[in-house]
Amino acid sequence: MQTTPRRRRRITVPAALTAAGAVVAAGLTGCAAEPDPGTLTVLNSATDTREHNANQEFFERCAEPLGLEVEQISVPADQVASKALRMASSDSLPDILELDGSELPQFAETDGLRPLDELGVDMSGFSDGAVAMGSFDGTPYGIARSVNSLALIYNVDMLAEAGLEPPETWDELESAAAALTQGSTYGMAFSASPNADGVYQFLPFFWSAGGDESRLGDGAGAPALQLWKDLVDAGSASQSVVNWNQQDVNDQFLAGRAAMMINGPWQVPVLSEQDDVDWAVASIPVPEAGGDPVPPIGGTVMTIPKGDPEREANAAEVLNCLNSEENQLAWGERVNNVPTRADAAQEYREAHPKLAAFADLVTTARSRTALVGTGWPVVENALAGAFQSVLTGQSSPEQALQRAQRQAAGE
Secondary structure (H helix, E strand, O other): OOOOOHHHOOOOOHHHHHHHHHHHHOOOOOOOOOOOOOEEEEEEOOOOHHHHHHHHHHHHHHHHHHOOEEEEEEOOHHHHHHHHHHHHHOOOOOOEEEEEHHHHHHHHOOOOEOOHHHHOOOOOOEOHHHHHHOEEOOEEOEEOOEEEOOEEEEEHHHHHHOOOOOOOEHHHHHHHHHHHOEOOEEEEEOOOOOOHHHHHHHHHHHHHOOOOOOOHHHOOOHHHHHHHHHHHHOOOOOHHHHOOOHHHHHHHHHOOOEEEEEEOHHHHHHHHOOOOOOEEEEOOOEOOOOOOOOOEOEOEEEEOEOOOHHHHHHHHHHHHHHOOHHHHHHHHHHHOOEEOEHHHHHHHHHHOHHHHHHHHHHOOOEOOOOOOHHHHHHHHHHHHHHHHHHHOOOOOHHHHHHHHHHHHOOO
């Protein structure tokens, strides 16, 4: 995510999406070669050879019974949106467009995607967060066969030597991080980079504190900023967190320079391939005992651009097949992500107890765009500026969030 963690990159083309809306909504007028009736095309970001081949295996499994072949057009994750817009302008959009969940609102707003319920795509039994991630204004446009989120990953030996259990509350987190900080090892590591990586890691704390991305200035999220600042000021987390992306955090953990970290299942392949660190996964600490963690839900959603009705119907059949319980479970195991169907997720949890915390956290995870829709890119930038200014001592949590509210409002 690794399977690329697509869910966390910054969207760089919202203005372009708006400009292209007329093109998409107007029926994609342009010139293009007639598509092969026996081949469905898919635009995605599966540029990694293993991921591309795995995708092809699943696509063929679902397309062959329909007498169809599937051709993947794979580009780097940060180029999918711009590539789709170029294809739209030439009337050559794919039959299936796989987008980062945070990008879906911009495309759905153009009226260029077919509502999946109109095509009989079955999303019953999916987690609420997964449905929300694929929806815009309450209408489902995208379906996610697996998702990811964040958890607390810890060094088993370091906690055992300190006589500690994984922290469950913020007070326990601060106490444990302080106790585990010695020499060149910090007790805690997280990403506070001024981009999508940092915001993704901040959201579990912001949301669990009661923060609301549609009302940044109400102060509810200030305790989350204060927690991060307290960890850094106490020396329990490195001041370098303001520069670390999520891969940097994992590198620090594997090097023994962090006893605990916030990270996602895309790190599991790297963690599993090494023998130096015995690691385990726990839920993200919450402000008070008994509270539910509220991490972000991430991943990609498969959408069906408007086009020829027969091709739309074939694409819908492929999506239903890909999202059967059996195929979701197999795909989730292949990419270390959690299936979005509740039945498949439970099987995944039972089959992979070491990763059970990820499966549990997905049940309370939230979509980043559910409240603010197409405004998410601006909110994301505002939140990044808020924690950067607090961690570098430029403003208090309350001041930072008030400034973030003004930025999100375009003031």
